[in-house]
Amino acid sequence: MGRRLMVRRTLLIVLSPLLLMQALWVKWRTPRLPEPMGERSGELGEGPLLRLLILGDSAAAGVGVSAQHEALSGQLTRLLEPHYRLRWRLLAKSGMTTTQTLAWVEQEAAQADVVLISLGVNDLLSPIGVRRWLTATGELIDGLLASSPGAKVLLTPLPPLGAFPRFAQPLAGVLTRREARFNQALMAFCQGRRACQLLPLQLPLTPEALASDGFHPSAASYRLWAECACRAIISLHRPS
Template identity: 45%
Template sequence: MNAFWGTSSRALVPVLIGQAIYVILRTPRLPEPPGERQGGAGRGPALRLLIVGDSSAAGVGVDRQEDALSGHLVGSLARNYTVTWRLIAQTGLTTRKLTKVLETAPADAFDVAVTALGVNDVTRLRPAEKWVDETTALHAILTKRFSVRRIYATSVPPLGSFPALPGSLARFLGHKAEVLARALEQTTRTGSTVQIVQPDWGLDPETMASDGFHPGAALYARWGAELAGHIRADLTDQTGKASTL
């Protein structure tokens, strides 16, 4: 049993349950924003981009997909590439559930995939060992079924800093998020097609959505720009020109 769940910590269970119920009752349920979930944009070398994940990938917290992760990521990459893109994301998806969705989704070919997952795995208390296996299975279906050559996996957000979560619950879920974030590193090895991206979350209430749980427009903009920077750096050739994989 880990240090957080020492014998004395078990007394916190009723407190955690009470705080969880309180959060569920008081937190507004924000919808997924309308907007295109696939398309093309930009000019330059061709780049096929797949974005997959949970409610954060789906853009919950803003009013338009243009202001969400997909909008900022595609917009940034389109400055250097002709981007053909697709978004497969849904509120409530865990890593395992997303893999099942991808098993039946149309299997187009993509060069690069971006993943945004982990929060629902944390809140459902998924064991780290099982989550590593499920993440590995997700990456396998991306590379085999969707022909993805590079995966940019967003690290698990620091739930302990989410404004919506009160003290003990924030510390508990924050610890769980740290455990899964470290476990995610196990899916990357020398020569791996997976790169972990740790955004500068800066989870100030001003950058978060009104529910205190999802990104706001400013955070989506920063996140999208950072992901685009990683992708662009990997694709830029030694002459400094944009290139393909």
């Protein structure tokens, strides 16, 4: 074991009781927002058929806004409607990890031309290591491609959790380093898979960009996310 890694692990062991107390305090102080009401599937628009699956955690589910039309799914489908006959579906639930989502997708066997994924935050906040997370991500994508050969998979980078106002030191520093390792691994993963693309998404962390819980996106941030995903989808499936 290298000296730097040994020192890092020693510090984590020493700090772990404090980190646990901080994490529990943040969880207790953070209001739990519900998933918004609204449609989670539909068909709209005219033109070439595009089957879209939005998959993931509370952010994919739209937590932070009051209705799905303000969330990622509603804003993205409106942006895509002028270009395609869009058949879309949202499979997302608060608290979902990558492994839990894999089991869910295996039951649903949803078919799609494009899959937009928002996962990783709940994995990052758990004890799981980067390698196990990437293995689960690979298994998830393999399962999606088995149901939908030829589909393109758009993955969303993890947000800079350590910079969120809810997190203080030393927990913020640990989350910052962990997020950097997760995102670096995810970038390398996407570069090694032709079906995968990592969205170039960097959402602001201003008060206007965050929901009332100081953690989930606001309607304005969901709009930026939808615009980024829309550009990527159109570049992959150019309408005639």
